[in-house]
Amino acid sequence: MFIVCGGNLPGHFALNRAIECEGTCVRKSLTAVLATAFLTLGAASADPVALTDQRGRQFELAEPASRIVVIPLPMASVVMALDGSSDRLVAIHPSARKSVEEGFLGKVFPGALELSTDVTRGGQFTPNLESILALEPDAVIQWREPDNLLEPLDSAGLNAIGLINSPPNEEINQQNLAIVAKLIGRQDRLEQVLAWHDAALASVQGVTDGMEPGLRPKAMYLHAAEERFRPAGANVYQDFWLTLAGGTNVAAAELRGMSAEVNAEQILAWNPDVIILGAFDAATPADIAANPLLAETSAVKNKRVYKMPHGGYRWDPGSHESHLTMQWAAMVMHPEEFDFDLRQAMRDSYRFFYNHALTEDEIDQILALNENAGMAGYDRFTR
Numbered sequence: 001m002f003i004v005c006g007g008n009l010p011g012h013f014a015l016n017r018a019i020e021c022e023g024t025c026v027r028k029s030l031t032a033v034l035a036t037a038f039l040t041l042g043a044a045s046a047d048p049v050a051l052t053d054q055r056g057r058q059f060e061l062a063e064p065a066s067r068i069v070v071i072p073l074p075m076a077s078v079v080m081a082l083d084g085s086s087d088r089l090v091a092i093h094p095s096a097r098k099s100v101e102e103g104f105l106g107k108v109f110p111g112a113l114e115l116s117t118d119v120t121r122g123g124q125f126t127p128n129l130e131s132i133l134a135l136e137p138d139a140v141i142q143w144r145e146p147d148n149l150l151e152p153l154d155s156a157g158l159n160a161i162g163l164i165n166s167p168p169n170e171e172i173n174q175q176n177l178a179i180v181a182k183l184i185g186r187q188d189r190l191e192q193v194l195a196w197h198d199a200a201l202a203s204v205q206g207v208t209d210g211m212e213p214g215l216r217p218k219a220m221y222l223h224a225a226e227e228r229f230r231p232a233g234a235n236v237y238q239d240f241w242l243t244l245a246g247g248t249n250v251a252a253a254e255l256r257g258m259s260a261e262v263n264a265e266q267i268l269a270w271n272p273d274v275i276i277l278g279a280f281d282a283a284t285p286a287d288i289a290a291n292p293l294l295a296e297t298s299a300v301k302n303k304r305v306y307k308m309p310h311g312g313y314r315w316d317p318g319s320h321e322s323h324l325t326m327q328w329a330a331m332v333m334h335p336e337e338f339d340f341d342l343r344q345a346m347r348d349s350y351r352f353f354y355n356h357a358l359t360e361d362e363i364d365q366i367l368a369l370n371e372n373a374g375m376a377g378y379d380r381f382t383r
Contacts, residue, residue, distance in 0.1 A: 044083065045185035053179060054144045055162040064185030065139035065159070069132050070096065071125055071149075072163060075141050075180060077313035080109055081320045081353040082177075082186040082193070090135045091116035093125075103310045104366060108354045125149050129156060139183055166236040166258070166317060170201055170244075173237060173318030192352065193320050200323035201244070204330045207337050208246035217273035217333060218298075219247030223258045223316070225283035229267060232258050237318040238278075245329035246337070247274060264293040274333060275299040277307045279314035284371045306332050306378065307371040311346070312353060324349060328367075335377040342367075342381060 049061040069091045070076040076092040077099070086109040092100075094117040100106045106113050116135065121128040125143055129152045132140060140153050144162035153160035161183060167173040174194055181190035208216075221238040224230040232238035233255025242249045250270040251262075275297070277283050285305035288294050299305050309315045315325040327340040343363050350358050360383045364370075372378045 045187070047185065049182060049185065051161075051179055051182045053162040054164045054175065055150070057162065059139075059159050059161065061138065061159065061183075065137075065183050067135070067137045067139075068183070069119055069135060069137045069140045071119055071127060071140070071142045072165065073099070074313050074317050074319040075163065075176075076100075076112075076115075077105060078177060078180050078320050079141075079184060080105060080112065081312055082181050082189050083184050084189075084353075084355060085109060086112040086115065088184055089115055090137055091119045091132070093117065093120060099310070099313055103313070104350075104362065105312055105354075108356045127153055129153070132158070141180065141183075166238075167240075168235045168237065169240050170197060170318070170322065173197075173322060176318065177320060189352075193323075196323040196349070197326075200326040204244055204246075204326050204338070207334070208244060208330070211246055213248065216246055216248045217304075218250045218271065219274040219276065219333065220250050220267065220270065220272040220299075221276045221278065221316070222283070223278045224281050225277050225288065226281040228261050229263065230258055230261050231255065231267075233260065237322075238316055240318075241322070241325055241329050242276070242333075244326060245333040247329075247333050264291055268293050268296055271297050273298045273302070273304060275305045276329070276332070277305065278316045279308045279310040279368075280316065283307075285375055286371075303374060303376040306375055307368040309367050311366045312350070320353065321349065331380065332377070335380065339380075343383065 044064055046063055049064055052058050066088050067090045068079060068088050070079060070089060071093050073093055073096045076089060076096040079088060080086050092115050097115060097117045100112045118131040119128050120126055126149065127142065133156060137158065139159040139161055141161045141163065142153060143149050143165040145165060150160050150162050161179060163176045163179060164172050167176060174197060177193065178190060181187050219242050221232040221242055222229055223232060231251040232249065234252040235256050236258055239249050239252055250272050275288060277285065284307055288305050289300050294300055309328060312321055313319050315321060315328065324342065324345060327342050327345060330338040331340060331342065346363055346366065347358050350356055367381050369382065
């Protein structure tokens with residue numbers, strides 16, 4: 001069990017850990033009230049904005065952007081969480097709108113349900129320039145690569161802010177978040193987010209860094225598993241948190257990114273001990289168990305197949321909620337080592353991000369308790 005002395009973690013963690021002090025272990029909550037953060041969202045800065053995107057391109061705006069088109073999927077939710085509303089958004093990616101509809105944000109920011117989604121054409125992130133220009137945005141957030149995603153926006157004279165797609169680590173995830181915060185004048189709220197992320201990273205890393213390979217379960221994240229199997233290879237955020245949480249990504253040695261498809265025979269050959277199903281499709285642990293080949297994997301036999309949570313956004317990619325992902329993944333991967341009070345962490349985080357008091361039913365839904373019923377150790381997430 002991970003041991004902490006003192007109260008040096010951000011208050012919202014409520015770790016309820018065993019605290020070892022002078023040889024005596026006691027159960028102690030580290031919960032503290034982030035009073036000023038929770039009482040008010042405050043006002044965004046109205047100062048001029050000068051920022052550099054992930055291409056190294058510099059931008060200057062007379063004031064924080066107030067009409068933003070967001071094409072990268074997680075970043076619409078990031079804007080809403082950092083600003084405390086959907087007011088700055090004029091259009092978002094269709095899949096991001098689907099997340100709002102299916103997840104939590106539509107309830108707290110109903111205006112997001114009315115946002116235009118006619119911003120892509122052809123490829124998944126190829127901009128629909130005509131539609132975007134008609135919206136008269138003062139900024140467009142887009143992935144940095146490949147180049148053809150930004151070129152038409154640049155040529156049209158738009159403030160096209162390039163971010164790194166699927167950041168391979170938390171450092172780059174935080175860089176993306178910082179650029180968005182600066183664009184909307186909300187660096188004040190970013191400070192709290194980064195403190196939570198750093199604390200989660202340090203608390204998990206303190207246990208799993210240097211962990212012997214034999215203690216690391218073979219793990220797999222499936223971005224898609226409903227109609228086809230698309231695992232996360234190396235160099236993506238899902239590989240980052242799988243490894244951070246103390247797993248060995250079985251696909252990382254052979255694959256990069258998440259575009260490659262594999263068959264059930266390949267998954268059986270890898271024989272993962274833990275399978276984590278992404279929140280991007282409807283596949284459930286029961287679906288995996290019903291596949292005759294996958295039923296022979298260690299993960300299915302030992303009931304270690306888990307559906308990822310879906311909160312303000314899907315917890316899979318890097319976002320403002322990634323501190324919760326780190327805690328959840330660590331508890332799933334090494335239940336004997338980690339005992340975060342994740343439900344309290346969610347309450348505190350969502351009150352800060354969305355000014356909303358989560359109900360117990362909402363927490364159950366976000367954590368996919370129904371889908372994960374019967375999976376090994378998942379009852380620890382119940383109320």
